[in-house]
Amino acid sequence: MIPQVLRLALPGLANVWQLLLKEVALASLVGLEDLMRSARVASGSTREPFTFYFSTLIIFWLIALKSGFWFERAEKWANKGVRRAA
Amino acid sequence: MDVDLYWESLIRLFGFKQDGFGDWVFTGQGLIVVFETVFLSLAIGFVLALGIAFMRVSKNIVLRGFGTFYVSLFRGTPLLIQMFLIYYGLGQFEFVRESWAWTFLKDAYFCAILGLSLNTAAYGGEIIRGGLQSVPFGQIEAAKSLGMSRSKIFRRITFPIAMRQALPGYGNEIVLMVSATSIASTITIMDLTGVAGKIGAETFDKISPLLAAATLYLIINIILTQLVKRLEHRLSGHLRRAEISKTAVQTPILAR
Numbered sequence: 001m002i003p004q005v006l007r008l009a010l011p012g013l014a015n016v017w018q019l020l021l022k023e024v025a026l027a028s029l030v031g032l033e034d035l036m037r038s039a040r041v042a043s044g045s046t047r048e049p050f051t052f053y054f055s056t057l058i059i060f061w062l063i064a065l066k067s068g069f070w071f072e073r074a075e076k077w078a079n080k081g082v083r084r085a086a
Numbered sequence: 087m088d089v090d091l092y093w094e095s096l097i098r099l100f101g102f103k104q105d106g107f108g109d110w111v112f113t114g115q116g117l118i119v120v121f122e123t124v125f126l127s128l129a130i131g132f133v134l135a136l137g138i139a140f141m142r143v144s145k146n147i148v149l150r151g152f153g154t155f156y157v158s159l160f161r162g163t164p165l166l167i168q169m170f171l172i173y174y175g176l177g178q179f180e181f182v183r184e185s186w187a188w189t190f191l192k193d194a195y196f197c198a199i200l201g202l203s204l205n206t207a208a209y210g211g212e213i214i215r216g217g218l219q220s221v222p223f224g225q226i227e228a229a230k231s232l233g234m235s236r237s238k239i240f241r242r243i244t245f246p247i248a249m250r251q252a253l254p255g256y257g258n259e260i261v262l263m264v265s266a267t268s269i270a271s272t273i274t275i276m277d278l279t280g281v282a283g284k285i286g287a288e289t290f291d292k293i294s295p296l297l298a299a300a301t302l303y304l305i306i307n308i309i310l311t312q313l314v315k316r317l318e319h320r321l322s323g324h325l326r327r328a329e330i331s332k333t334a335v336q337t338p339i340l341a342r
Contacts, residue, residue, distance in 0.1 A: 018161075018162070021164075022163070022164040022165070023164075024164075025164035025166045025167055026164070026166055026269070028166075029166075029272060036164070036166065036167065039167075040170075043174065047178075048178055049170070049171075049174040049175045049177070049178055050171065050174075050175035050176065050178040050179065051178070053167055053170050053171045053174065053175045054171060054175065056167055057163050057167045057168070057171060060162065060163045060164060060167065061158075061159060061162045061163050064158075064161075064162030064163070065158070065162060068162075
């Protein structure tokens with residue numbers, strides 16, 4: 001069953017993963033010591049908010065791009081037994 | 087959970103407050119801020135989204151590349167960071183602080199609307215692109231065979247069909263935008279979340295005002311969802327079976 005379920009569920013899972021990745025930044029508001037929190041602390045003490053927030057942005061973006069790439073590969077793998085028209 | 091504080095918070099969230107003399111004054115905070123922010127950023131975001139959607143379906147590789155880059159960047163990173171970067175980040179540079187743009191960029195309200203607009207442009211752009219690409223080629227072919235010009239085909243055929251297709255997705259985006267305005271409270275905007283936080287700080291009871299704010303967000307979103315649903319219903323008349331008029335005499339169905 002799992003191979004058949006995974007094939008259909010992977011695109012949705014990729015979506016949820018992306019959303020969750022971005023929601024994690026919100027957790028810093030309630031005190032989770034994550035990337036965003038560190039960036040806030042660092043930009044507060046160095047007075048260079050752009051440097052740190054921009055780095056955080058790039059890191060989040062790279063994670064999103066990289067995981068998107070892996071999900072694409074996973075989808076290809078899950079779909080390898082499926083015959084496609086043309 | 088303090089029920090009295092809950093009701094009091096609701097009144098404050100609507101923007102009313104008793105001053106020192108016991109008179110009710112309108113503070114201009116809370117609900118009205120949410121409406122303003124959502125309306126302005128959706129309006130600006132929609133125009134930008136149209137631009138992004140056209141770039142994404144453009145044949146020009148530079149435009150298409152920029153569209154893809156923009157969407158990937160704004161959808162791949164948290165809105166919170168985008169907003170912090172605009173509000174706190176840009177002030178780091180001397181030349182930004184000395185330029186004419188600083189008059190706007192030092193204003194938290196402007197930054198919130200800018201951040202939300204840029205963000206919703208990316209999501210909306212993808213929704214509209216999906217709509218544009220879903221227009222059946224036969225429709226465009228038929229319009230061509232009638233001798234319509236390219237701009238007329240776009241105005242009368244492609245655009246209306248694309249918008250109808252994009253509507254459910256866009257409705258979803260509107261609801262997300264209402265929820266996203268709460269992030270604006272982190273850059274000192276006094277929206278529902280901001281006011282609720284303030285009441286929480288004053289009374290040391292965080293849960294009651296936040297529950298009141300949540301109630302209002304929920305009600306706004308339920309109303310908006312219903313409005314979009316109605317609009318969808320109105321715009322999909324051609325897809326439904328003809329309704330039998332109530333005044334017309336109904337003939338009994340003899341054979342099925």
